[in-house]
Amino acid sequence: MNLEEVLNFRRSVRNYQTDNNIDTEKVKHCLEMATLAPSSSNMQLWEFYHITDKAMIQKMAHASLGQAAVSTANQLVVFVARRDLFRSRAKQVLEFERENIKRNSPADRQASRIKGIEIYYGTMMPFLYARFFGLLGIFRKLLTLSVSLFRPMFTESTENDQRVVVHKSCALAAQTFMIAMANEGYDTCPLEGFDGRRVKKLLKLPYGAEINMIISCGIRNGDKGIRGDRFRIPFEEVYKIITPAPKGE
Numbered sequence: 375m376n377l378e379e380v381l382n383f384r385r386s387v388r389n390y391q392t393d394n395n396i397d398t399e400k401v402k403h404c405l406e407m408a409t410l411a412p413s414s415s416n417m418q419l420w421e422f423y424h425i426t427d428k429a430m431i432q433k434m435a436h437a438s439l440g441q442a443a444v445s446t447a448n449q450l451v452v453f454v455a456r457r458d459l460f461r462s463r464a465k466q467v468l469e470f471e472r473e474n475i476k477r478n479s480p481a482d483r484q485a486s487r488i489k490g491i492e493i494y495y496g497t498m499m500p501f502l503y504a505r506f507f508g509l510l511g512i513f514r515k516l517l518t519l520s521v522s523l524f525r526p527m528f529t530e531s532t533e534n535d536q537r538v539v540v541h542k543s544c545a546l547a548a549q550t551f552m553i554a555m556a557n558e559g560y561d562t563c564p565l566e567g568f569d570g571r572r573v574k575k576l577l578k579l580p581y582g583a584e585i586n587m588i589i590s591c592g593i594r595n596g597d598k599g600i601r602g603d604r605f606r607i608p609f610e611e612v613y614k615i616i617t618p619a620p621k622g623e
């Protein structure tokens with residue numbers, strides 16, 4: 375399949391063949407492909423929990439409000455947003471980028487570039503991600519709004535804004551995974567209809583982790599797999615092209 379065919383093949387499948395197993399190694403490889411998704415500041419604040427155990431799948435189905443998309447699934451992947459790992463991830467990116475600059479930047483630019491990424495990952499990232507009962511977020515919001523009075527400034531800086539940032543990137547990894555799975559001829563269904571507290575408990579996740587999406591995996595069960603035709607809002611309704619203003623306006 376070419377990319378367009380893969381994107382047309384991917385549908386949200388709510389009922390899978392229960393006697394047709396998918397290859398765990400192939401699913402794992404699709405998760406490796408998912409890590410190629412872009413992420414905000416390359417922080418990669420995600421984790422993937424790959425569930426192949428049938429008993430665990432049934433427990434997850436219960437936590438997912440009994441949805442057949444989970445109870446009939448062959449495997450599951452839980453995409454978890456790990457905002458709480460910001461310090462260690464920033465450190466890992468910084469260590470890599472320091473060497474990256476030494477390998478790939480012109481000698482006379484290296485010192486200033488290294489200083490730049492040290493400020494970015496050593497000071498700015500901890501400042502943006504740090505939390506203290508919402509108060510640090512309010513402080514950041516006031517600070518960034520004040521600066522934006524005088525020059526363009528990133529002002530989505532509350533603690534809740536940072537949650538959005540982390541979930542956004544995690545969802546890109548989830549979509550990359552679903553496309554990689556479709557490329558293997560495997561089906562998936564993204565789900566947010568679940569009890570996050572129960573899922574966290576089943577996976578023994580720490581307090582700071584948040585479930586981004588559960589993706590069930592398997593092979594569609596004929597006509598029962600997909601609920602009819604695909605609906606999309608007419609493209610003209612969502613497509614807005616910005617053209618140069620006519621002269622004189």
Ligand SMILES: Cc1cc2nc3c(=O)[nH]c(=O)nc-3n(C[C@H](O)[C@H](O)[C@H](O)COP(=O)(O)O)c2cc1C
Binds near residue numbers: 388
């Ligand atoms: C974030 C997200 C959450 C979703 N949650 C559910 C869900 O809980 N249960 C379900 O059956 N489908 C769920 N879906 C699937 C959507 O209903 C589906 O993507 C949409 O109807 C379009 O169909 P398609 O994926 O076949 O193109 C979810 C999709 C997304 C992106």
